[in-house]
Amino acid sequence: MLESQVAETTTHVAEPTRRDFLYIATGAAAAVGGATLVWPFVQSLAPDAATVAAGAPVEVDLTPIAEGQIVKVFWRGKLIFVRHRTADEIKAAEDVNVASLRDPQPDSARVKPDHAQWLIVYGNCTHLGCVPLGQQGEYHGWFCPCHGSVFDTSGRVRGGPAPINLPIPPYAFTSDTKIVIGQDEATA
Incomplete structure (x- = not known):
């Protein structure tokens, strides 16, 4: 009985799931992809040194x-x-x-x-x-x-x-x- 009481009093920490990993990976890819698409546009607004x-x-x-x-x-x-x-x-x-x-x-x-x-x-x-x-x-x-x-x-x-x-x-x-x-x- 002692074992069952100990098991009930410990907090259960949830392991990351595959869905959590997919959310993080998708968010990171969107951030990198967004920056990759936006940076050339922002950079094109400034004239180059030769100009x-x-x-x-x-x-x-x-x-x-x-x-x-x-x-x-x-x-x-x-x-x-x-x-x-x-x-x-x-x-x-x-x-x-x-x-x-x-x-x-x-x-x-x-x-x-x-x-x-x-x-x-x-x-x-x-x-x-x-x-x-x-x-x-x-x-x-x-x-x-x-x-x-x-x-x-x-x-x-x-x-x-x-x-x-x-x-x-x-x-x-x-x-x-x-x-x-x-x-x-x-x-x-």
């Missing part, structure tokens, strides 16, 4: 660019050519009969005053966006190897299928040896 930096103006030091050299830089993910033109290239660009051009524009409208030696243009052909080769073609400006567009030393279209001149990005001189691409004269 944040891409819109920022780019400062270019012109000092190391030799006369006759073309340097490539990127601004907002776009290729920009910075060309240090020689006196002969400037003269050739200025001596063109503007009325004979497909997209008439004088050389003086494509460079900043007192800085004719520096030409800054977008580095993609205006036909289909290929990258033209510098100091090539009949006018020693650029030649697009994709479809044969030819640009002069002022970036003006002179032949081939390109409809317009190489565009000029917004830029400003902060000194005689530095430019900021992505900033125009008004905000400099």
Whole structure:
């Protein structure tokens, strides 16, 4: 009789059942799955570092660019050519009969005053966006190897299928040896 009394006075602790395990496993899977689905969405709302930096103006030091050299830089993910033109290239660009051009524009409208030696243009052909080769073609400006567009030393279209001149990005001189691409004269 003593044994039966002892058995009645002890507390009975229930063992976990299979159903309890399934509840816990399902809850954990839902939490992990929910986080896995929600995190990429939340992360996609923030811009990545390249996007944040891409819109920022780019400062270019012109000092190391030799006369006759073309340097490539990127601004907002776009290729920009910075060309240090020689006196002969400037003269050739200025001596063109503007009325004979497909997209008439004088050389003086494509460079900043007192800085004719520096030409800054977008580095993609205006036909289909290929990258033209510098100091090539009949006018020693650029030649697009994709479809044969030819640009002069002022970036003006002179032949081939390109409809317009190489565009000029917004830029400003902060000194005689530095430019900021992505900033125009008004905000400099």
